[in-house]
Amino acid sequence: MQRHIVIVGAGLCGLYAAYLLREKYRITLLEARERAGGRILSRNGHDLGPSWVWPHHRNMLALVRASGLEIIPQYSQGEALYETPQGVQRFLPPPSMPTARIKGGVGSLVDALLSRLHDVELRYEEKVTQIIQGSEGVSAVTGRGTYRADRVIVAAAPRVATRIGYTPPLAPMTEGALNAVPTWMGHARKYVVAYAEPFWRAKGLSGFVFSHSGPLAEIHDVSTEEEGALFGFVRQGVDTQEIEEAVIAQLVRLFGEEARHYRKIYDGHWRRDPLASAPEDAALMTHPEYGHDTEAYDGRLHFISTEASHIEGGYLEGALLAARDLAQKLWYCERE
Ligand SMILES: Cc1cc2nc3c(=O)[nH]c(=O)nc-3n(C[C@H](O)[C@H](O)[C@H](O)COP(=O)(O)OP(=O)(O)OC[C@H]3O[C@@H](n4cnc5c(N)ncnc54)[C@H](O)[C@@H]3O)c2cc1C
Structure with missing residues (x-):
């Protein structure tokens, strides 16, 4: 038996x-x-948990291929933004290890x-x-x-x-x-904001942001073939009722008035999920x-x-x- x-x-x-x-x-x-x-x-097709695979993740890449799924490169063309309480600056980030996403989302x-x-x-x-x-x-x-x-x-x-x-x-x-x-990532909270178009690209922006002042500390372009999308990790300690309003206000500050007209907001609130993390899981510095x-x-x-x-x-x-x-x-x- x-x-x-x-x-x-x-x-x-x-x-x-x-x-x-x-x-x-x-x-x-x-x-x-x-x-x-x-x-x-x-x-x-939007990932509220993991979104990226890296070139050295050979077992993941092999499984994705064997599953008949497609890898798409992380969009990184154009300038990035750096936000402080003093304002927003554009900069060209140095080359980094290429990251990629799974078409249709990791859920596929x-x-x-x-x-x-x-x-x-x-x-x-x-x-x-x-x-x-x-x-x-x-x-x-x-x-x-x-x-x-x-x-x-x-x-x-x-x-x-x-x-x-x-x-x-x-x-x-x-x-x-x-x-x-x-x-x-037990402490993580991730917002995805979907738009009809990735309108920031026409402004020469990659969608990548580092922020010291908004509710989203780090933002990336995660557009799909169907719609534009930005995801951001919520800064540790930000947990207000009005977080959605604060997120949109930050995106308007960074990318312009178009950011107000979103289609949908998704909230991946992992630090409140007892099946994914424990109360003692805090932000990890390394x-x-x-x-x-x-x-x-x-x-x-x-x-x-x-x-x-x-x-x-x-x-x-x-x-x-x-x-x-x-x-x-x-x-x-x-x-x-
Ligand atoms: C916001 C976020 C972003 C991330 N970004 C990336 C990324 O870009 N790239 C990357 O490689 N990784 C990333 N990760 C990490 C990645 O998600 C994890 O490595 C992976 O999903 C962990 O899988 P796991 O099966 O080990 O654990 P889990 O996914 O936690 O699976 C555990 C399972 O056990 C179940 N369970 C728990 N307790 C019980 C119980 N008592 N009875 C029955 N079932 C139970 C849970 O419901 C769950 O389904 C990210 C994670 C988060 C949260």
Whole structure:
């Protein structure tokens, strides 16, 4: 009989682990939300979570290609803007590492992965509240049922994983190790503002802005074939009710009156999302050293997520690598 693995969390890491392990194991994938993707969230082709891939993210680029999706370069032609309380200056940024986006949004990659998981039992709205070690395996408990398995893989940010109850409790060292890992972009709030046209391009502007004064600290052009769009990361500490008005006022200051006539605003408020981040996740000044290797219950309970990868931890690439590393470990341990 095939061994059974329960994976908790259908973000990129959990989905990719399910994809890699599905031929050798029976897989049940339990997701708390009503959708897959976790920190990946695209609406009308606009990314409210991650948007970029880089040339050295080879596994991501290979997966995008294998999924029949297209990579589009980040628009960067023209001048950038630098905003301070004293005013706005134009400048020509020095060349930087090219970044690219996935046509249709990163959510298209999630859809493509889902289409390959028909042999996986994927259950939405199944928030795992308890994980219990039994004599012959491990069980994951949700409001709807108990799922017994040979192994459980928790594929959520480490601090989010500690919100689950564990019986017997995790060793203090294990819990401490998970709690010590900051969630990448766990503090983030990202606005996307869509327009009929990318009107700033005709003014010789790339859409890239660094601001020390507006609610959006960093802005980029993320237009699609259908419409113009700008995304901005909300400055840490800005959390007012009137934030949408302040965002539009800032865009008008930077790009002119046309910015007032937006089609739609999208709000990716990750720091308020308990399935994506923990209350102690603050803004990170530098990229943390990721790569924890944490397991429990005699090696039958595993913790993965992008933060578990030594290489490109935090990024989409790290989520793929963390899933691949665990899959290789399980194939090796259980080869016969
Ligand atoms: C605003 C923002 C911008 C970003 N920009 C980029 C970028 O440009 N490029 C890049 O490479 N990366 C970027 N990232 C990082 C990227 O999003 C992550 O690396 C990646 O999505 C993490 O995937 P994951 O599967 O490890 O975790 P998650 O996506 O967090 O997945 C965890 C899953 O577990 C589920 N879950 C949690 N608890 C439970 C439970 N108890 N029971 C059941 N399910 C549960 C969650 O709902 C979620 O679906 C960005 C992130 C954010 C937030």
